[in-house]
Amino acid sequence: MTQTPVIDSAVNPPVAAAPAAVDVPMMRLHVKILRFNPETDKKAHWVTYDMEAQPGDRMVDVLNEIKWYKETGLAFRRSCQHGICGSDAMLINGRNRLACKTLVRDVAKDGGTVTVEPIRGLKVEKDLLVDMEPFFDAYRAIMPYFIHPTPFPAKEQYQSEANAEKMAHSSNCILCACCTTSCPIFWVNGSYIGPAALVQAHRFIFDTRDEAKQQRLGVVNQNTGVWRCRTAYNCTEACPRGIPITQLIEEVKREVMFGQS
Amino acid sequence: MHHRYDVIVVGAGGAGLMSALYAAKGGVSVACISKLYPTRSHTGAAQGGIGAALGNIQEDHWEWHMFDTVKGGDYLTDQDAAEVFSKDIIDVVYELEHMGLPFSRTPEGKIAQRKFGGHTRDFGKAAVERSCYAKDRTGHMILQTLYQQNVKEGTLFFNEFHVTDLLIENGRCTGVVAYELSTGELHTFHAKAVILAAGGYGRVFKITSNALTLTGDLMSIYYRKGLPLEDMEFYQFHPTGLAKLGILVTEGIRGEGGILRNSNLERFMERYAPSIKDLAPRDIVARSMTTEIREGRGVGKDKDAIYIDLTHLPREVIEGKLAEITDLARTYLGQDPVKDLVMVQPTAHYAMGGIPTDLNGLCLSDGNGGSIEGLYAAGEQACVSLHGANRLGTNSLGDLVVFGRRAGKYAAEYARQVEFGDLPDDPEADSRQEFERLRTSNGKENAAGIRKDLQETMMKNVGIFRNGKDMAYQVEYIKELKARYANVAVADPSRKYNSELIEALETGFLLDCAEAMASSAVNRTESRGAHDREDFHSRDDVNWLKHTMAYKDLNSPDNVIIGYKPVALKGFTRSFEPKPRVY
Numbered sequence: 001m002t003q004t005p006v007i008d009s010a011v012n013p014p015v016a017a018a019p020a021a022v023d024v025p026m027m028r029l030h031v032k033i034l035r036f037n038p039e040t041d042k043k044a045h046w047v048t049y050d051m052e053a054q055p056g057d058r059m060v061d062v063l064n065e066i067k068w069y070k071e072t073g074l075a076f077r078r079s080c081q082h083g084i085c086g087s088d089a090m091l092i093n094g095r096n097r098l099a100c101k102t103l104v105r106d107v108a109k110d111g112g113t114v115t116v117e118p119i120r121g122l123k124v125e126k127d128l129l130v131d132m133e134p135f136f137d138a139y140r141a142i143m144p145y146f147i148h149p150t151p152f153p154a155k156e157q158y159q160s161e162a163n164a165e166k167m168a169h170s171s172n173c174i175l176c177a178c179c180t181t182s183c184p185i186f187w188v189n190g191s192y193i194g195p196a197a198l199v200q201a202h203r204f205i206f207d208t209r210d211e212a213k214q215q216r217l218g219v220v221n222q223n224t225g226v227w228r229c230r231t232a233y234n235c236t237e238a239c240p241r242g243i244p245i246t247q248l249i250e251e252v253k254r255e256v257m258f259g260q261s
Numbered sequence: 262m263h264h265r266y267d268v269i270v271v272g273a274g275g276a277g278l279m280s281a282l283y284a285a286k287g288g289v290s291v292a293c294i295s296k297l298y299p300t301r302s303h304t305g306a307a308q309g310g311i312g313a314a315l316g317n318i319q320e321d322h323w324e325w326h327m328f329d330t331v332k333g334g335d336y337l338t339d340q341d342a343a344e345v346f347s348k349d350i351i352d353v354v355y356e357l358e359h360m361g362l363p364f365s366r367t368p369e370g371k372i373a374q375r376k377f378g379g380h381t382r383d384f385g386k387a388a389v390e391r392s393c394y395a396k397d398r399t400g401h402m403i404l405q406t407l408y409q410q411n412v413k414e415g416t417l418f419f420n421e422f423h424v425t426d427l428l429i430e431n432g433r434c435t436g437v438v439a440y441e442l443s444t445g446e447l448h449t450f451h452a453k454a455v456i457l458a459a460g461g462y463g464r465v466f467k468i469t470s471n472a473l474t475l476t477g478d479l480m481s482i483y484y485r486k487g488l489p490l491e492d493m494e495f496y497q498f499h500p501t502g503l504a505k506l507g508i509l510v511t512e513g514i515r516g517e518g519g520i521l522r523n524s525n526l527e528r529f530m531e532r533y534a535p536s537i538k539d540l541a542p543r544d545i546v547a548r549s550m551t552t553e554i555r556e557g558r559g560v561g562k563d564k565d566a567i568y569i570d571l572t573h574l575p576r577e578v579i580e581g582k583l584a585e586i587t588d589l590a591r592t593y594l595g596q597d598p599v600k601d602l603v604m605v606q607p608t609a610h611y612a613m614g615g616i617p618t619d620l621n622g623l624c625l626s627d628g629n630g631g632s633i634e635g636l637y638a639a640g641e642q643a644c645v646s647l648h649g650a651n652r653l654g655t656n657s658l659g660d661l662v663v664f665g666r667r668a669g670k671y672a673a674e675y676a677r678q679v680e681f682g683d684l685p686d687d688p689e690a691d692s693r694q695e696f697e698r699l700r701t702s703n704g705k706e707n708a709a710g711i712r713k714d715l716q717e718t719m720m721k722n723v724g725i726f727r728n729g730k731d732m733a734y735q736v737e738y739i740k741e742l743k744a745r746y747a748n749v750a751v752a753d754p755s756r757k758y759n760s761e762l763i764e765a766l767e768t769g770f771l772l773d774c775a776e777a778m779a780s781s782a783v784n785r786t787e788s789r790g791a792h793d794r795e796d797f798h799s800r801d802d803v804n805w806l807k808h809t810m811a812y813k814d815l816n817s818p819d820n821v822i823i824g825y826k827p828v829a830l831k832g833f834t835r836s837f838e839p840k841p842r843v844y
Contacts (some may be wrong), residue, residue, distance in 0.1 A: 030411065039755050056593070064473075068709035072761040074754035077301075079472040081510040083591060084401060085301040101592055125443065125756040133299065145413035146361025148408075155315075156358040168362045171395075171402060174301050231529035242588075 026052045027110045031062060034117040035127050037073070041131045043123065048113075055105035059114070060088055063099055076128035083240055086176030090128050091117040095236040114213075117138035121190065130218050135177050138193040142219055143199040163208040169243045170203035179235035185228050192228040193233040194219075195235035195245045198236035201226075202248045205255055224253050262448045264290040266417075267495060267676040269437055269452040270669075271424050271479060274302035275661030276640025277458035278407035280622075280669030281416050284456070287673025292417040294439055294450065296474060296763075298460075299408050303460055303472045303563040307400025307512035308585055308600060310489045311390030311662075312380055313354040314347065317371040318390035323347040323718070324835055325382055326391065330656060333379040334613075334649020335790035335800065336839035337492070337808065337828055343649045344658075344832035345620055349663045354393050357662065362406040364395050365582070372742040375582075379542035379653040379844070388540050389692060397511050397585040403658055422448065423763055424737075426693040426822055427455070427482050427636070428684060432626070434636035435682035437669045438692045442763065445756030447689040447696075453676035456668050457483075457624070460543070460662075461641040462774040464767075466609035466724070467716040470502055472508040474767075479642055481770035483616050484777060488626055488633070489810035489824065492614035493774070494782035494792045497652055498725050500546040502608025503593055504566040510586045512654040514569060514598075515539040517578055518697060522568040522602065523551065523558035529648035531695065534844040541844045544651040544791040547607040551725045554606075561604050568602035595598050607725060612792065613652055613779075615644040617826065622668030628810045628826030635675060638670040649828075650790020699765050704748030708765040711745050715768075715775055723779050728795040732783035739776050740819050746772055777811040780821035785809060802839050 018066065031051050037045040049070055053062050054227050058201040067074045078088040081100040088099040093107050093115055108114045122130040180186050180194035201220050204210050221225040226249060267289035270281045277293060279689055284291045295302070314321040331338045358364060365373035374390040381387035395402040411418075419439065420840035425439040425447070436451045459479040464529045480786060484490050500521070502512040515521075521539055522531050533549040534541035541549075550567045559565050561815040571579055576599050583598070590596045596603045615638070617625040622645075623638035639645075640698025647660055746769055753761040787801035788794045808827045814820035830836060 037682075038757055039756060046346075056595075058593075067761075069707070072751070073705075073755060073759075075758045075760055079297055079474045080303060080306050080508075081300050081473060082306070083592070084306050084398075085297075085303070085472065087301050088296070103592075126755075129758055136298075138413055143413075144411035146415075148359070148361070156355055156364075156372050159366055161366045161368060162372050164366045168396070171363045171405070172398070174305070174401070203363075204361075207363070211362065212374060223599075250310045 008132040018090065027055055027104060027108070028052055028064050029104065029108045029111070031066065032113055032115045033074070033127070034122055038126055049214055051105045055103070057104045058100050059092055059102040059104060059107065060099040062104060063116070075126040084174060086174035089119050089176040089178045089181070091119055096182040098176060098178065098240045101240050119177060121181045121187045122177070132177065133195060134190060135196065138197040139175065139200055142197050143212065143216060144200045144204070146204065146207070146210055148209065149211060156210050159209055166206045167203050170199050170206070170248055172241045172243055173199045174241060176240065178240055182234040184229060184232055184240040188207040189228065191224045193224050195249060198226055198252055199231070199243060202252050205252060214260065217256050220252055221256045221260070226256060244251055263451065264292070264447060264448060265451045265681070267296060267785070268289045268454045268672050269282045269450050270353065270439060270456045271775060272640070273297070273418065274304035274460055275403050275407060275658060276665035277456070279662045279665030280456045280458055280639055280672070282407065283666050284673040285416060285480055285586045285670025287670060287677065288671045289676045290448070292378070292410045292419060294419045294422045294437070294835055296421060296423045296790065298420050298616050300404060301338065303475060304402055305404040306472070306509060307658050308397040308509060308511035309377060309392035309516065310375065310399045310655045311354060311403070312377060312391045312653070312659040312834045313350040313393055313659065314391060315351060315354065315372060315393065316372060317367055318374050321389055321391055323351060325384060325389070326380070327682065327832065327835060328379050328384050328837055330653055331649070331837045332385070332652040332842055334651055335842055336649065336651030336764060336806065337646065337789060339829035340644045340832040340836055344835060345514065346647050346659065346663050347607035350659045352581050354664060357403065357406060358408050360406050360834060362395065362402050364393060364563060375513060376540060378512050378515065378540050378546065380655070381537070388537055391517060392513070394513065395549060395580070395584050397513050399476045400658060403662070406692045422468065424459070424482070425695070425766070426679065427486065428688050429486060429633060429636070430683060431781050432445035433634040433682050435684055438689050440692065442758055442760070445759060447692055449684065449688045451684055453679055453681055453682060454463045454637065454672040456622070456634070456672050458640045458641050458665060459640040460549035461612040462771060463609050463776065465715060465719050466718040467773050468502065468606070469609040470499055471609065472505055476770050476775035478767065478770045479614055481773035484813050487802065487812060487815045488616060489617060489812050490605040490777045491617040491808050491810055491826065492646060492781070493778040493811055494705060494785050494809060495613035495650045495790055496778065497608065497611040497613060497791050498542055498547040498607040498611035499606040500543055500550055500607050501569055502632060504561055504604035504606050505592055507608035508589055508593065509608065509610070510569065510589065510603070511583070512543070514571060514583055514586060517582060521546070521844065522570050523553045524560050524564070525558060526843065529553050542651055542653060542813055545844065547725055548793060550607055557739070566604040566606045569605050570677040571598040572600060572602070584681065611648065611652055611657060612641055613644070613646070614650040614672070615642045618643050618645050620645065621671040622664055623671065628808070628824050635670045637668040644785060647777065650792060661817045696762065697767070699751045700754070702750040703746065704750045706748040706750065707747045708749045708768040711742055712768045713769060715742055715771060719775055723782055724792055726795055727782060729783060731778055735779045736783055739772060739779060743772055743819065764816060776821060781809045781811045781823065784823050806839065
């Protein structure tokens with residue numbers, strides 16, 4: 001694309017990016033899904049669907065296409081379809097991802113196969129849909145709410161930009177469970193509260209306004225807590241929000257050691 | 262299964278969670294029913310901020326916010342609602358901060374604020390920093406914070422329960438019926454008061470920022486009872502959705518200085534809104550973009566998009582304050598806002614209309630002051646009417662928490678004073694019948710196919726620019742779709758997690774919303790706010806300064822009866838005379 005006009009207020013004229021992948025030919029792909037219907041199946045089994053998709057399509061678009069027009073019984077969760085609601089965590093080509101933040105071209109070549117399975121470590125209820133209750137139990141265990149018995153000022157509490165920024169990563173969590181269900185310690189020991197709950201603990205422990213830091217450090221210091229982490233880094237690699245989870249867990253560990261009174 | 266709570270909240274987004282907190286504060290038993298896990302609600306997708314006249318950056322007053330809201334709504338806004346809102350929202354933002362919401366901060370540590378479309382100082386003189394934000398994930402932080410507070414208070418949640426019916430006997434609501442997705446069982450929830458907060462219906466359109474689950478369920482259920490939906494013709498197209506996908510790109514990008522450009526790279530908003538340019542309200546910007554596209558100055562392969570230019574902004578601003586949309590543009594379009602122009606197009610975003618309520622959230626049964634005892638509504642699915650003919654950016658999050666709080670408070674107050682009402686003999690009968698019909702039908706129609714046809718035609722015929730001919734066609738076409746819907750069959754026989762059955766039901770809800778919308782739109786022969794008619798160019802205050810009330814004709818279900826409700830042209834202490842709306 002050639003463009004010459006002058007642009008106000010811009011030092012360097014912006015470059016028009018390549019058009020979105022709308023004019024690229026369709027790809028063929030085999031979508032191999034691990035299916036399980038509790039009403040008819042004794043165990044899970046693979047079913048392959050032959051599909052066409054544009055390279056820039058999301059995997060959730062492909063799954064929707066299957067559900068709407070090929071295999072209407074297929075069960076999976078999804079809602080926002082752009083990575084903010086956290087519904088559609090699944091194992092795609094062996095890696096935990098959100099189906100809505102995974103583009104077809106990043107997981108398959110033309111004529112290739114993509115495998116889709118439920119996330120691990122939580123009971124499979126049906127197809128790609130798992131029981132999320134244990135995950136939310138762990139979340140609730142770390143007291144995931146602001147605690148501040150002291151009366152508030154009439155307006156807002158002041159907080160420095162630097163202190164607010166300490167929560168930038170941890171408050172970005174969407175509770176999708178990609179991290180926790182990629183953690184080998186969690187697979188082996190379901191009583192470990194897991195990375196997602198620790199990220200939530202970090203969010204409050206490092207909130208300079210919160211008044212229950214010592215209680216929270218006590219919770220994460222229990223034998224189901226932060227010391228179970230063996231820094232495998234799976235969680236960091238799995239996070240669709242780019243949260244440096246292992247680093248946050250390390251910060252919580254340091255705080256337990258040096259910040260506990 | 263049978264349950265009994267003083268107050269039932271339907272929906273667990275911003276309005277539902279806020280009303281659940283306030284109902285519980287009122288000392289009554291509360292349960293919240295949601296078709297999703299609460300943190301999946303679409304409040305989380307809101308990005309840019311929540312407007313309140315805190316005056317943290319420059320002088321601001323609630324009266325200015327009220328004026329902007331009324332003018333932004335093209336004077337169809339009820340001014341009593343706008344006054345309550347503009348005052349209450351200041352207090353509610355401080356309350357959210359006291360709940361721990363991690364707002365972005367000013368250098369001196371106050372809640373940070375930025376400019377947003379249509380928000381001005383001194384009654385329209387210039388843009389003002391009014392939007393309180395947490396980076397560009399303000400909705401996410403509101404949703405998380407309110408859920409956290411509900412966990413703290415021990416609110417009881419019924420997750421993945423789909424409400425299928427409202428129980429209304431003799432003008433009083435006595436509960437709801439819900440379908441449990443994991444088992445396929447119906448449940449009756451007996452209640453003294455019910456609060457509806459189940460969100461909008463953006464999925465009537467093909468290109469939308471709305472989640473797949475936003476299918477207008479409770480609006481439709483209300484409407485099927487012969488009760489009115491207000492101002493359904495007013496539907497907001499957000500100017501900046503990611504091209505082809507419709508995913509929201511916050512107005513905060515323009516608040517931070519982003520510029521819309523056409524294929525000549527011209528800053529075309531200078532021609533449409535000379536004083537506030539790219540920060541004009543959404544209806545005006547969306548129309549201006551569409552006009553540029555229609556006149557051949559669109560960009561992209563199909564020349565149906567517009568550029569948003571952030572390249573003159575510092576990388577720290579783009580990757581810091583606008584991190585969310587930077588990630589979205591890079592992920593889905595492969596366009597990096599730091600150095601590339603990003604392609605956007607208007608996307609169906611927000612319903613100004615919905616279930617009519619009074620200022621306390623009480624649901625109205627007609628345009629003459631009638632109401633349904635014990636039934637409250639708040640949030641996008643309600644119409645109070647704060648937004649009139651066009652909602653200002655940031656006022657949706659404000660609406661959720663201000664009117665969610667009020668609905669929770671007044672529902673609890675009511676529930677404390679009354680006994681449980683009587684339930685019908687078989688409360689689940691209608692829901693059971695509808696499910697059985699869908700399960701056992703030998704029809705040949707696929708609900709997904711009907712929904713697709715609906716979405717494509719609504720986009721074309723009841724979209725940004727409208728005319729009588731296309732809308733009249735759409736009204737007839739929806740009748741055809743309803744006839745096809747009567748032959749929908751659900752192929753999946755399973756009881757557990759039968760999401761095909763639910764999607765079929767949701768498609769039926771969408772058809773009702775579309776019917777009310779298209780019928781209301783074709784009836785209103787003027788242009789006002791988001792309702793822009795090529796065959797009736799001007800606003801007509803003489804004939805049309807009134808709210809539409811659309812009723813399903815229960816004697817002839819394809820027929821829609823249109824009534825009206827007066828606009829509240831006076832606030833409690835301030836009022837603004839209707840004037841031509843220029844920016």
